[in-house]
Amino acid sequence: MINLKNKLQNIPIDYSWSFADKTIKDTSYITHGYYTYPAKFIPQLASRLINEYSKEGDIIIDPFMGSGTTVVEAIINNRIGIGTDINEIAYLVAKVKTTTIDIANISQEFNNIEFSLQDRLNGNYDRFLEKANKLVPENDRIAYWFLPKQKEKLLIIFARILEIKEDNIRNFFLIGFAQILKSCSIWLQKSVKPTRDQNKKLVDPLTIFINQSKKMIKKHSDFERILNYEIKQHIDKYRIVECNDSRKLPCDDNKASLIVTSPPYVTSYEYADLHQLPSLWFGYLRELAEFRKKFIGSAYKSKNKIELNSSLAEKIVTQLGENKKGREVRNYFADMIESFIEMKRTLKKGGKACIVIGNTQFQGVEIMNAEVFQEQFKNIGFKTYNVIHREIPSKMLPSTRDTKTGQFVKVNDKNLKLAYPTEYILIMEKI
Numbered sequence: 001m002i003n004l005k006n007k008l009q010n011i012p013i014d015y016s017w018s019f020a021d022k023t024i025k026d027t028s029y030i031t032h033g034y035y036t037y038p039a040k041f042i043p044q045l046a047s048r049l050i051n052e053y054s055k056e057g058d059i060i061i062d063p064f065m066g067s068g069t070t071v072v073e074a075i076i077n078n079r080i081g082i083g084t085d086i087n088e089i090a091y092l093v094a095k096v097k098t099t100t101i102d103i104a105n106i107s108q109e110f111n112n113i114e115f116s117l118q119d120r121l122n123g124n125y126d127r128f129l130e131k132a133n134k135l136v137p138e139n140d141r142i143a144y145w146f147l148p149k150q151k152e153k154l155l156i157i158f159a160r161i162l163e164i165k166e167d168n169i170r171n172f173f174l175i176g177f178a179q180i181l182k183s184c185s186i187w188l189q190k191s192v193k194p195t196r197d198q199n200k201k202l203v204d205p206l207t208i209f210i211n212q213s214k215k216m217i218k219k220h221s222d223f224e225r226i227l228n229y230e231i232k233q234h235i236d237k238y239r240i241v242e243c244n245d246s247r248k249l250p251c252d253d254n255k256a257s258l259i260v261t262s263p264p265y266v267t268s269y270e271y272a273d274l275h276q277l278p279s280l281w282f283g284y285l286r287e288l289a290e291f292r293k294k295f296i297g298s299a300y301k302s303k304n305k306i307e308l309n310s311s312l313a314e315k316i317v318t319q320l321g322e323n324k325k326g327r328e329v330r331n332y333f334a335d336m337i338e339s340f341i342e343m344k345r346t347l348k349k350g351g352k353a354c355i356v357i358g359n360t361q362f363q364g365v366e367i368m369n370a371e372v373f374q375e376q377f378k379n380i381g382f383k384t385y386n387v388i389h390r391e392i393p394s395k396m397l398p399s400t401r402d403t404k405t406g407q408f409v410k411v412n413d414k415n416l417k418l419a420y421p422t423e424y425i426l427i428m429e430k431i
């Protein structure tokens with residue numbers, strides 16, 4: 001077995017990057033809390049990087065924007081925010097979170113929806129149900145996740161949202177709807193992974209949809225209040241979000257000043273699975289297997305051209321061996337280098353790429369993502385500007401590594417010596 005040394009772990013932890021004192025309220029200000037997006041980073045982290053490494057008017061990109069944290073922070077800090085994500089749900093969330101809408105119009109529409117839903121859901125809703133049934137794509141998995149009565153009520157709400165004529169307002173309520181789906185389903189509430197809980201206590205869909213909408217309207221008016229007037233008036237010029245691959249950024253060559261992103265991890269999450277509830281309702285997911293393949297880090301794809309551009313990556317892949325895991329990790333590093341080359345194309349000379357990434361373990365092999373990325377960046381024309389080692393504070397129980405699988409697991413034995421997991425912020429400069 002080749003002994004691979006993780007050099008970055010010797011960098012002292014900089015606790016000022018943990019933001020351990022931040023509460024959920026702090027991290028969900030303005031539009032940040034609209035949708036619970038797995039693996040989202042906290043806005044304070046994106047904001048600090050943007051303020052330290054760019055100036056007003058600069059272009060900031062997040063090629064793996066997820067729920068749009070970087071893009072929101074870019075525009076409220078008077079920058080231009082650009083983002084892509086391959087996941088349609090992420091795209092819709094990011095778009096709604098960064099779209100300016102007349103608050104009086106949303107409130108008016110909300111009153112109309114609330115009134116008609118009270119009427120439809122409390123009366124005899126069979127005639128609405130028939131129409132609503134036609135709007136949701138046929139998929140057995142809806143019945144797998146939702147009990148029949150819950151599904152009917154959700155159908156009525158969903159159909160009413162689709163009646164809204166103005167796109168931005170309809171999308172706004174669709175995100176509110178997406179956010180309540182998990183609570184209304186039998187998906188184990190505290191798990192991000194798709195697990196059923198047959199004993200789950202069910203909530204009334206209308207009540208939580210109304211509450212969620214009210215919360216979002218209030219937050220949207222906070223967002224519009226702090227947005228610079230010029231940006232607010234010409235939002236489409238200042239924020240560009242696309243549902244696209246990170247290797248096709250909507251930005252001309254040598255124009256961006258900064259990239260702030262947290263890339264997907266190799267198979268640590270199947271992103272496609274995590275978002276399946278709204279994807280099912282919105283018709284984004286016909287064939288789960290096909291849907292999964294688009295995601296970097298998915299175990300469900302195969303690649304022909306395999307150029308890793310990193311000797312460390314080659315060693316890690318060799319250690320894993322010629323098996324499924326080895327191929328997955330190889331595909332992952334190959335996809336990532338392509339994404340870094342695209343980042344380089346858009347960045348100006350001297351521009352910085354801030355990559356938030358932690359290491360993982362498979363079959364006892366440490367997958368040193370941070371060090372591999374650093375080497376890949378260097379090999380394509382970047383130098384290391386700084387590496388920050390940060391602790392990821394957990395509001396729940398701390399984690400430790402399972403000695404067999406190497407995965408982080410939650411523990412509650414106070415006698416164990418525990419460490420919070422840490423990750424790195426690589427700050428690479430284009431030379």
Ligand SMILES: C[S@@+](CC[C@H](N)C(=O)[O-])C[C@H]1O[C@@H](n2cnc3c(N)ncnc32)[C@H](O)[C@@H]1O
Pocket residue numbers: 037038039040041042063064065066067068069070084085086087090244245246247261262263264265271294295296297
């Ligand atoms: C760690 S998450 C980013 C979360 C984000 N920082 C936030 O605050 O919400 C990584 C994202 O990469 C996206 N992704 C995976 N493969 C992609 C690809 N080929 N192109 C663009 N995005 C991709 C996933 O959909 C996921 O949203």
